[in-house]
Amino acid sequence: MDSTYLDEARKGNVYHSHNVTAGIITDISATLTGLVLVNPFTSGKELIVANMSVVGTTLGATREVGIVVPTEVQETVVTAGATAAVIHNGKLAGSNVNRGVARVYSIATLTSTPLWFRPLGSARVTNAVEGLGAMSTDFDGTVIVPPGFYIAFSAETADVVAICSITWVESDPV
Numbered sequence: 001m002d003s004t005y006l007d008e009a010r011k012g013n014v015y016h017s018h019n020v021t022a023g024i025i026t027d028i029s030a031t032l033t034g035l036v037l038v039n040p041f042t043s044g045k046e047l048i049v050a051n052m053s054v055v056g057t058t059l060g061a062t063r064e065v066g067i068v069v070p071t072e073v074q075e076t077v078v079t080a081g082a083t084a085a086v087i088h089n090g091k092l093a094g095s096n097v098n099r100g101v102a103r104v105y106s107i108a109t110l111t112s113t114p115l116w117f118r119p120l121g122s123a124r125v126t127n128a129v130e131g132l133g134a135m136s137t138d139f140d141g142t143v144i145v146p147p148g149f150y151i152a153f154s155a156e157t158a159d160v161v162a163i164c165s166i167t168w169v170e171s172d173p174v
Contacts, residue, residue: 012090015100015102018164019163025161034162034164036152042147045100053136054134054163055162066118066154067152073146074148078108
């Protein structure tokens with residue numbers, strides 16, 4: 001166990017969100033489904049990403065699953081009509097208790113088309129056997145989402161049906 005995340009969880013600064021049912025992770029587009037973690041422009045906090053993971057449930061073709069980010073800071077990241085996902089605090093039990101400043105959406109229209117940031121893994125089909133197990137990356141604080149930015153799941157080549165999960169720490173900027 002990482003003592004930094006343990007200390008932050010004890011302070012109530014660690015959060016987690018995920019899809020409640022498998023959903024489509026769209027190919028790179030401003031119309032995003034899957035999961036997007038947004039740091040509002042006026043939040044005054046940095047979101048330190050601890051972990052992002054995805055587990056596929058249906059697969060029809062070879063495709064890559066990865067992470068996308070915006071190309072620049074934005075005052076408005078998501079347009080109206082987005083579907084909010086539940087946020088869980090690492091210290092307090094229950095849904096949407098002490099949600100912090102971040103917002104998470106399972107469906108959102110972004111104000112700009114995202115940029116491919118890094119892959120999580122590749123989903124393969126061989127003789128009707130799906131090759132999309134759990135794909136996860138531990139950032140251990142090496143990815144920080146500043147105010148006016150987001151980080152999201154995306155697919156490359158074609159959409160993927162999956163369950164997404166993200167854990168982060170909300171921290172004051174240094």
